[in-house]
Amino acid sequence: MKTKDIEKNNPWQRALLQLRGAVQRTRIEPLLALRLANPDRIVQVSLPIRMDDGSVRVFEGFRVQHNDIRGPYKGGTRYHPQVDMDEVKALSFWMTFKTALIDIPFGGGKGGITIDPKKLSQGELERLTRAYTRALAPVLGPAKDVPGPDLNAGSTIMGIIRDEYSKIVGSDTPAVVTGKPLGEGGSEGRTEATGLGGSYVLQHFLKKRKLNPKNMTVAIQGFGNVGSYLARYLHEAGFKVVALSDSKGGLYVPGGIESIEAVEKCKEKKGMLTGCYCVGSVCDASNKDIVGGREITSDEILTLPVDIIVPAALENAITEKNAKKIRANIILEMANGPTTLEADAILKKKGITVIPDVLANAGGVAVSYFEWEQNRKNEHWKKADVFARLKKLMDNATDTVLRVGNTRKVSLREAAYITAVERIATSASSKR
Numbered sequence: 001m002k003t004k005d006i007e008k009n010n011p012w013q014r015a016l017l018q019l020r021g022a023v024q025r026t027r028i029e030p031l032l033a034l035r036l037a038n039p040d041r042i043v044q045v046s047l048p049i050r051m052d053d054g055s056v057r058v059f060e061g062f063r064v065q066h067n068d069i070r071g072p073y074k075g076g077t078r079y080h081p082q083v084d085m086d087e088v089k090a091l092s093f094w095m096t097f098k099t100a101l102i103d104i105p106f107g108g109g110k111g112g113i114t115i116d117p118k119k120l121s122q123g124e125l126e127r128l129t130r131a132y133t134r135a136l137a138p139v140l141g142p143a144k145d146v147p148g149p150d151l152n153a154g155s156t157i158m159g160i161i162r163d164e165y166s167k168i169v170g171s172d173t174p175a176v177v178t179g180k181p182l183g184e185g186g187s188e189g190r191t192e193a194t195g196l197g198g199s200y201v202l203q204h205f206l207k208k209r210k211l212n213p214k215n216m217t218v219a220i221q222g223f224g225n226v227g228s229y230l231a232r233y234l235h236e237a238g239f240k241v242v243a244l245s246d247s248k249g250g251l252y253v254p255g256g257i258e259s260i261e262a263v264e265k266c267k268e269k270k271g272m273l274t275g276c277y278c279v280g281s282v283c284d285a286s287n288k289d290i291v292g293g294r295e296i297t298s299d300e301i302l303t304l305p306v307d308i309i310v311p312a313a314l315e316n317a318i319t320e321k322n323a324k325k326i327r328a329n330i331i332l333e334m335a336n337g338p339t340t341l342e343a344d345a346i347l348k349k350k351g352i353t354v355i356p357d358v359l360a361n362a363g364g365v366a367v368s369y370f371e372w373e374q375n376r377k378n379e380h381w382k383k384a385d386v387f388a389r390l391k392k393l394m395d396n397a398t399d400t401v402l403r404v405g406n407t408r409k410v411s412l413r414e415a416a417y418i419t420a421v422e423r424i425a426t427s428a429s430s431k432r
């Protein structure tokens with residue numbers, strides 16, 4: 001594939017280029033390279049359901065099982081209007097590399113339904129999730145493929161998948177899915193895991209680079225599960241979180257947002273982050289009498305004068321258009337695939353350090369692995385134990401990426417891919 005043939009911003013094409021880079025830098029067998037460039041299995045399903053008003057509609061669902069050399073396919077489930085096959089293929093590919101990078105016994109998979117969940121009632125979403133589970137049941141299972149949560153598909157949806165799958169196989173099977181509610185076989189700490197994992201990676205990275213996090217300014221795009229927990233943990237660790245945004249806009253408080261909780265409450269109350277944040281003399285509304293806070297757009301947040309920016313929403317947030325304007329020195333990629341290829345090249349030229357998604361957001365799948373292990377052993381671990389194990393995994397993976405980056409003189413993203421490809425190759429050779 002020639003670079004000029006690559007469709008701009010297509011995540012699957014980008015994934016293939018990332019693979020090509022890693023293959024060129026390692027000595028993996030051509031057969032393995034070819035296997036990694038093609039998902040093991042692609043499942044596309046039609047999901048007809050009855051709507052609340054009695055009408056019937058059909059939705060489109062996907063599950064891509066990218067690779068299982070290192071263990072069962074593992075990856076989230078996304079409910080979003082932009083879900084399509086190339087997106088799910090790319091996301092499943094990144095899971096294969098993420099699980100290998102943090103060295104857990106899983107491969108990579110991903111699924112999704114093309115849908116705007118905000119337009120469906122709870123009952124409709126439940127019927128759709130049950131239909132999706134029935135359609136995929138033959139290829140799922142604790143030792144085959146274990147879905148987890150992703151955009152707009154949280155613990156409630158995961159609980160429904162477990163319930164429907166268990167009915168189909170005639171035996172309660174909590175380990176078929178992770179990210180379940182606590183009382184339904186979920187793990188302590190799974191909800192916080194991705195944000196917390198990202199904060200561990202960032203802190204370990206800064207420690208190794210001998211940089212003091214105290215008062216470093218951070219702007220976070222996306223205030224859902226990942227962004228909100230990350231904000232909370234970074235704030236607790238002494239970082240100065242100055243800007244937050246979601247799909248409806250955001251707020252910027254140059255002196256530091258004093259209470260992440262106040263923003264959370266605002267979102268709960270109003271469905272958006274702005275319009276009720278006032279702590280001390282700082283409010284988000286543009287008011288000449290109030291020093292500090294103001295409302296910003298979600299795009300603006302990435303080009304603010306801060307030390308660290310965090311894309312924690314969708315793919316392709318950082319493009320060739322805004323990359324040139326980025327003023328931060330560090331980018332912590334909490335979303336999957338937030339940086340386009342062109343943007344990556346610009347950032348590299350500008351000397352901006354990118355902590356890649358496959359490392360930064362791997363905390364979610366790490367605790368999913370702990371949940372799967374607890375379910376299979378019929379155990380329930382304490383939150384402190386889960387967090388201690390998570391920290392160990394994330395610190396180790398960060399150390400490895402930094403070491404490979406240094407010794408091979410490559411970016412952290414390239415180092416992450418080299419590490420993962422070599423691990424996959426080792427597992428493949430031991431299975432021959």
Ligand code: NAD
Binds near residue numbers: 315
């Ligand atoms: P979520 O649905 O809980 O939250 C998504 C957030 O992004 C919401 O606040 C939404 O308003 C915001 N958003 C949507 N479009 C936006 C835009 N154009 N600009 C700014 N904000 C926008 O989802 P999540 O679970 O927090 O996932 C966020 C990202 O992290 C996704 O890329 C996902 O793949 C990735 N991720 C999630 C997990 C996990 O465990 N949940 C694990 C690894 C990676």
